[in-house]
Amino acid sequence: MEEIKKIQQSFGVIGRERELERALAVVKAGRHLLIEGPVGVGKTVIALAISHYLQKQVYRVDGDERYTEQKLTGWFDPPVVMRLGYVREAFIPGPLTLAMQNGGALFINELNRMPESVQNVLLPAMDEFRIEIPKIGKITAAKGFVIIATQNPREFIATSPISEALRDRFELVTLGYQPEAEEVEIVKLHTGVDEDFARLVVRIVRATREHPDIRRGASIRAAISVCLLALQLGGDAEAVRKACHLALPTRVELKEEARNQLDEVIDGIVDSVLKRTAGFERPAVSAEVKKKDLMGAPNLVIVDALKLPAEDGDFGWLLAQKYPSIKGRLEEREREAIRKIAIEAILRRALSSLGPTKRSAKLRRESYRPGADEIDLEATWERIVGKPDYQAEDIIVETRERKKLACSLMVDTSLSMAGEKLAVAAVGASMLAIELREDNYSVVTFNSQARVVKEMGQRKDLRSVVADLLGTDAFGYTNMEEGLRAGLRQLERAPSGERLGIMITDGKCSEGFHPERVAAGYPKLCVIMVESPHSDAGTCSLLAELGRGKVYRVKEYSQIPGAIQKLLKEFA
Structure with a gap:
């Protein structure tokens, strides 16, 4: 523990003895370290403290979806290439190359x-401690090279799961929010305020993490800001309230279904904490009481319908x-x-089901910009030949641009889709929406008629899409023709790029008997067919063939998320 105390004293780390001990052991053993936790819990502080304590030169990279392989490994200076070649x-x-060397x-x-x-690109560096750079050759890591990475949990916006192969090469240390006493010490260290203040x-900020109207609460970073702002505003209770209205709105995420505006929620939290601080402490509420409050008054219909086991297991997914x-x-009240x-259970299941998908990219040639991919020497030579001098825009580079995709999902909601099957279909729709969050997608349900749940190009929150799917009544016949027609109309509204239709059905067409006529109009149509005694494999195969796509057969509805994941890997 002596080393841990030195790290805490040298780098201002409060608490985290367990996490520091584990992180230090990983790096000293020459293994690569992954630190996972929500925003503001000190992932970067731990990573840099361990690195500097072990006297390692740190080469920092900030993750970004536009980051390229060349920025990580290195690139060629265009003017030197034009004079001397590669x-x-x-x-x-x-x-990466500098850290290895x-x-x-x-x-x-x-x-x-x-x-x-x-x-x-990291895989060979982590496994073999070497990488291959085109036109340069092998770069071998010097002794002491290590990779330390941080990541936010999967549910955070703009994140995606790392591949199983990459995760297998890391040792994992997870960080959560620290105890109240440690957070108080951190705030005192960074602001100079007294213990009571x-x-x-800290109690106000911690209350945002438990409030029923807030999806994601604030971190200790918000508490530091509130203190510093409150000192500038007078340092009294009213100053704290004003500071909370400045610091918290950018650091908390309100639920779409919240009954109050964010300002009202913040005022309520501040009032509640001020009351308790003044001596109006509420009694602790047990988990069982909280569960009863959430469910509303006792209702025999709920108890009988859910048939929950003695151990709830994944209570949300059962619901x-x-x-x-x-x-x-x-x-x-109970229904709400x-x-x-x-909804939250469906999104959790979608996030856990959705592994990494490799989106294809097209090659594009454009004028040079820093960090671009390789130079197209032939195209550049054609531009500069005969010129006494040339500018950066005369240098042509090759860049890779992710393929744009528009997707229309059509979900069968006929009588055969009743019950839990709709929940599984909602998981599939959520996976699609998460993967295509930067692209265009639409969701259509169909039975005897078709209904557009989410239109192409419409900015609709994912939770609202899931809520609409769960609220759909499964009834009527299976009019695949009408469902395909509505999906195709949505695809035609998409901007330029690849267009893909996905239909989830058992394939038994009982109304609208010419779906093949519409399927032929799809640029690409895939069918996820749930096998049953009533399913029609011939119709599903014909539709996919006419739509230049593929049939994905699943034996039960619980396999739909896996089929969507496979489909996205092949076509997205």
């Missing part, structure tokens, strides 16, 4: 915001599966409470 003198090493630490902040192709602000069939028998839990 020689070592023309190569500008990137942070100097036996330093490559620190990657927010690894899971990087494209998968860039993440894959720091504790008041999600039961919700479509019991929602009509619930009172409004269960719907919220079901």
